[in-house]
Amino acid sequence: MEVTLTDVEPGRRPATIPGLGRPLRAEEMVISMGPQHPSTHGVLRLELVVDGEIVVDVIPHIGYLHRCFEKHCEHMSNYQQVIPYADRMDYVAAMSNEFGYVVAMEKMLKIQVPERVEYIRVIMAEFSRIISHLIAIGTYGLDIGAFTPFLYCMRDREHVLDIIEETCGARLLYNYMWIGGLSHDVKPSFQKQVSEFCTYFRPKIKELNDLLSYNKIFIERTANVGVLPGDVAINYGASGPVLRGSGVKWDLRKNDPYSIYDRFSFDIPVGQGLKGKVGDCWDRYMVRVHEMEQSTNIIEQAVAQLPEGDVQSAIPKRIRPEAGEIYVRTETPKGDLGYYIVSDGTASPFRIKVRPPCFINLSALPAMCRGAMIADVVAILGSIDIVLGEVDR
Amino acid sequence: MIAQELHDLLKTTFGEAILEAKIDGVFDPFVTVAPDRIADVARFLRDDDRTQFDSLMCLSGVDLTKGNLAVVYHLHSTKRNHKFVLKAVVPAANPRVQSVASVWRMADWNEREAYDMYGIIFDGHPDLRRILMPDDWEGFPLRKDYQVPEFYNGMKVPY
Amino acid sequence: MKTFLLELLNNEVLVYTLMAIMPLIWVIPFALFAVWWERKISAHMQDRLGPMYTGGWHGWSQTIADIAKLIQKEDIIPTAADKKLFMLAPYVVFTGSYAAYAAIPFAASYVGSEINIGLFYIISISSLVVVGLLMAGWASNNKWSLFGALRSAAQIVSYEVPVALSLLAVVMVVGTFDLQEINHLQTGPVWNWLVFQKFPLLLFACLIYIVASLAEVNRTPFDLPEAESELVGGYHTEYGGMRFALLFLSEYANMFAVSAIAVSLFFGGWNSPFGDFLSGHWLLDLFWFLSKGMALIFVQMWLRWTLPRLRVDQLMYVGWKVLVPFSFAIILGIGVWVLAAGQ
Numbered sequence: 060m061e062v063t064l065t066d067v068e069p070g071r072r073p074a075t076i077p078g079l080g081r082p083l084r085a086e087e088m089v090i091s092m093g094p095q096h097p098s099t100h101g102v103l104r105l106e107l108v109v110d111g112e113i114v115v116d117v118i119p120h121i122g123y124l125h126r127c128f129e130k131h132c133e134h135m136s137n138y139q140q141v142i143p144y145a146d147r148m149d150y151v152a153a154m155s156n157e158f159g160y161v162v163a164m165e166k167m168l169k170i171q172v173p174e175r176v177e178y179i180r181v182i183m184a185e186f187s188r189i190i191s192h193l194i195a196i197g198t199y200g201l202d203i204g205a206f207t208p209f210l211y212c213m214r215d216r217e218h219v220l221d222i223i224e225e226t227c228g229a230r231l232l233y234n235y236m237w238i239g240g241l242s243h244d245v246k247p248s249f250q251k252q253v254s255e256f257c258t259y260f261r262p263k264i265k266e267l268n269d270l271l272s273y274n275k276i277f278i279e280r281t282a283n284v285g286v287l288p289g290d291v292a293i294n295y296g297a298s299g300p301v302l303r304g305s306g307v308k309w310d311l312r313k314n315d316p317y318s319i320y321d322r323f324s325f326d327i328p329v330g331q332g333l334k335g336k337v338g339d340c341w342d343r344y345m346v347r348v349h350e351m352e353q354s355t356n357i358i359e360q361a362v363a364q365l366p367e368g369d370v371q372s373a374i375p376k377r378i379r380p381e382a383g384e385i386y387v388r389t390e391t392p393k394g395d396l397g398y399y400i401v402s403d404g405t406a407s408p409f410r411i412k413v414r415p416p417c418f419i420n421l422s423a424l425p426a427m428c429r430g431a432m433i434a435d436v437v438a439i440l441g442s443i444d445i446v447l448g449e450v451d452r
Numbered sequence: 453m454i455a456q457e458l459h460d461l462l463k464t465t466f467g468e469a470i471l472e473a474k475i476d477g478v479f480d481p482f483v484t485v486a487p488d489r490i491a492d493v494a495r496f497l498r499d500d501d502r503t504q505f506d507s508l509m510c511l512s513g514v515d516l517t518k519g520n521l522a523v524v525y526h527l528h529s530t531k532r533n534h535k536f537v538l539k540a541v542v543p544a545a546n547p548r549v550q551s552v553a554s555v556w557r558m559a560d561w562n563e564r565e566a567y568d569m570y571g572i573i574f575d576g577h578p579d580l581r582r583i584l585m586p587d588d589w590e591g592f593p594l595r596k597d598y599q600v601p602e603f604y605n606g607m608k609v610p611y
Numbered sequence: 612m613k614t615f616l617l618e619l620l621n622n623e624v625l626v627y628t629l630m631a632i633m634p635l636i637w638v639i640p641f642a643l644f645a646v647w648w649e650r651k652i653s654a655h656m657q658d659r660l661g662p663m664y665t666g667g668w669h670g671w672s673q674t675i676a677d678i679a680k681l682i683q684k685e686d687i688i689p690t691a692a693d694k695k696l697f698m699l700a701p702y703v704v705f706t707g708s709y710a711a712y713a714a715i716p717f718a719a720s721y722v723g724s725e726i727n728i729g730l731f732y733i734i735s736i737s738s739l740v741v742v743g744l745l746m747a748g749w750a751s752n753n754k755w756s757l758f759g760a761l762r763s764a765a766q767i768v769s770y771e772v773p774v775a776l777s778l779l780a781v782v783m784v785v786g787t788f789d790l791q792e793i794n795h796l797q798t799g800p801v802w803n804w805l806v807f808q809k810f811p812l813l814l815f816a817c818l819i820y821i822v823a824s825l826a827e828v829n830r831t832p833f834d835l836p837e838a839e840s841e842l843v844g845g846y847h848t849e850y851g852g853m854r855f856a857l858l859f860l861s862e863y864a865n866m867f868a869v870s871a872i873a874v875s876l877f878f879g880g881w882n883s884p885f886g887d888f889l890s891g892h893w894l895l896d897l898f899w900f901l902s903k904g905m906a907l908i909f910v911q912m913w914l915r916w917t918l919p920r921l922r923v924d925q926l927m928y929v930g931w932k933v934l935v936p937f938s939f940a941i942i943l944g945i946g947v948w949v950l951a952a953g954q
Contacts, residue, residue: 077587088754090755098841121584122583122585166479167479204831204834204919205920206657207916210659211658270917276921277919279922280922294506294556295556296509296556296557309530384478384479384480385480386479386526388509388510399510399524410512410514410515412510412513414510422557422558422561426557432922432923433758434835434920434923437841451584
């Protein structure tokens with residue numbers, strides 16, 4: 060006879076958990092993972108329904124970091140003021156968020172930005188891809204129990220942050236890309252610093268691979284874990300390394316080019332299931348490692364072609380787009396970041412909706428976790444690479 | 453497929469359910485669909501060989517003011533690499549739209565968010581709860597006529 | 612040592628008490644040092660410096676400050692916890708790991724208790740740790756602690772088997788359970804050490820012992836019971852202050868205990884690696900024993916800061932399907948060898 064908790068302990072626990080959609084079975088236990096947990100990468104709370112160490116279901120609870128981004132945007136007095144807020148969504152790769160927003164606004168206002176601005180933006184966006192992936196890879200090592208790669212990643216990240224700091228004065232939240240231009244031009248030594256970084260960084264990727272990526276235990280822990288087939292990933296709207304890890308060759312920089320990405324030659328790494336099935340955690344991890352190499356390639360090409368010019372010549376005096384709406388998506392380190400901007404013809408935004416890639420990638424988590432073990436939940440969550448600032452906005 | 457063809461295709465297939473279309477003079481061409489048919493249209497667009505919209509990029513709620521809310525669906529196809537926009541307009545007094553969560557699972561959380569922020573009820577959604585706001589929050593914050601409450605559980609809200 | 616003390620004090624009870632306390636003189640400073648050392652090793656492996664400010668040279672007094680802080684902390688017991696068990700558990704754990712020191716020969720003239728089944732005693736008494744960990748995990752009334760406790764019980768019980776089997780291989784070669792006698796057998800140059808006897812069978816036994824002992828003391832890659840990224844802190848999630856310090860202390864005490872067994876059984880114990888050179892005095896014995904032990908502890912730390920962590924089913928796989936069959940094969944091989952050589 061199946062005993063449910065309703066029969067056993069009526070007063071002590073709810074027999075049904077919101078989101079589970081069925082009564083709890085007697086052998087199941089609910090564990091609250093987070094919001095204060097070392098491996099939820101912020102204030103994510105997962106309710107794990109476990110049977111021993113086997114995870115039967117996962118119910119994510121988000122919103123602990125909700126800062127009303129969209130509500131704030133509607134109350135801004137002009138469009139430029141949104142940019143510092145956009146920074147605070149994916150705060151480990153803030154440049155990418157700004158990039159998407161300014162691209163959308165420039166398209167809406169029909170502004171042609173100078174070449175130099177485009178090149179610097181691409182360099183910065185690729186830098187932010189590198190620093191975001193370094194955090195993702197480093198903390199993924201932590202999740203699996205390897206502490207040392209994390210600090211190696213942080214060390215390399217410092218070099219990028221130093222370059223960005225010299226350019227715009229900030230290390231985390233930049234407010235650097237403005238609608239129609241940039242807040243500062245780069246330093247004269249910028250090109251030299253960037254090339255030095257590229258030559259420094261390539262051997263470090265190999266070092267990382269030797270230490271972590273091809274470690275036997277690491278492969279055991281990540282291969283064949285949390286498999287997300289390609290068609291399921293598309294159905295979930297997954298994007299970025301999560302989608303490419305599932306073997307789908309989809310990158311907006313190639314498939315729907317924006318800015319000047321069509322001028323550079325680079326590859327789109329996809330998961331190939333080298334160590335397990337296509338779409339497992341190792342594939343998603345490895346896509347990030349390869350993407351860092353490709354970003355280094357793009358940066359090298361861009362910095363070699365960097366033209367001269369004034370970075371502020373196209374900044375409009377008044378920003379007052381015509382009534383209308385636009386949806387623009389860009390490829391951030393986490394996935395497709397979309398901005399749906401509705402203007403009513405006044406100077407302040409009528410509606411700005413963000414399509415946060417982390418939020419949507421995270422919604423595929425329960426599907427990946429069912430039947431896995433508790434340790435795998437940590438591995439799968441780490442391989443999705445979420446930033447709660449973007450999930451909750 | 454370009455937007456005009458898509459519109460014609462939908463018009464011939466669904467007839468009355470396609471209410472309005474704007475193809476020219478906008479950044480993203482869109483058609484407005486009757487809210488109680490949106491799931492059928494979505495399923496058709498996903499499964500039909502000519503359209504193959506296998507992914508929903510974005511699902512947004514919008515307060516159109518004048519007593520109307522809208523749900524905006526940005527679709528794209530990874531196979532055919534084309535985009536399209538659907539809209540469903542509902543009265544704010546009784547905002548009910550068919551859920552497309554069974555068509556694209558991506559819509560699951562986004563519909564919850566639209567419910568959370570605008571109070572739009574998605575019929576057929578498997579688990580329509582608040583997602584970003586606390587479960588016991590009152591009102592729908594992104595509606596234009598929303599008044600920020602003085603207190604939430606005894607805590608002062610505006611500061 | 613015992614006879615000397617007996618002559619000096621002429622009181623058996625006092626002498627045995629003194630003998631029991633003596634390893635503490637080593638264990639506590641060792642734990643303090645090892646924590647600092649581990650932080651330094653990890654720091655230098657990770658391109659950073661580690662503690663540098665507290666105390667003078669390279670932050671040497673950092674752990675002393677830590678301990679001083681932990682002692683001063685409020686003793687917090689969760690309201691829903693089982694109070695008695697919760698308070699008792701750290702002492703049980705510490706007792707389990709400290710009791711093993713009684714049979715470890717630190718020098719030719721010093722062993723806490725000269726029992727002829729020393730090895731047997733160590734294997735059985737160190738299992739007391741599991742009881743303590745289970746008590747800690749259960750009494751905390753925290754699901755993560757419970758998971759940690761269950762994992763550690765399953766892990767330690769499983770890995771006792773390969774540990775005991777690999778030690779059994781040594782016993783088959785030397786024919787005694789007495790650790791002091793085993794040490795005496797290894798006197799002489801390096802190739803007299805047991806790890807090189809019956810080559811390569813005992814070398815493999817030694818490797819199995821070292822791997823399995825890592826699991827016994829919950830070190831990476833087998834640190835699942837306290838896997839920070841999964842179980843927050845495992846069984847010691849709810850502990851703070853002095854009780855946490857005690858759990859921590861016994862962890863390091865355990866580390867040295869398993870290394871000491873490996874040193875005694877495989878690496879010549881307190882014998883000098885150069886035969887008669889630099890040996891004979893009890894201080895030299897102590898020096899060799901402790902430095903060999905520290906070398907093995909360095910290996911444990913080295914592994915910890917290099918390797919990721921296994922999953923619980925993979926851990927069981929390694930234990931039951933790899934280490935146990937191999938140790939049986941080694942025992943079989945040694946049995947055949949001993950029989951053939953005897954005839």
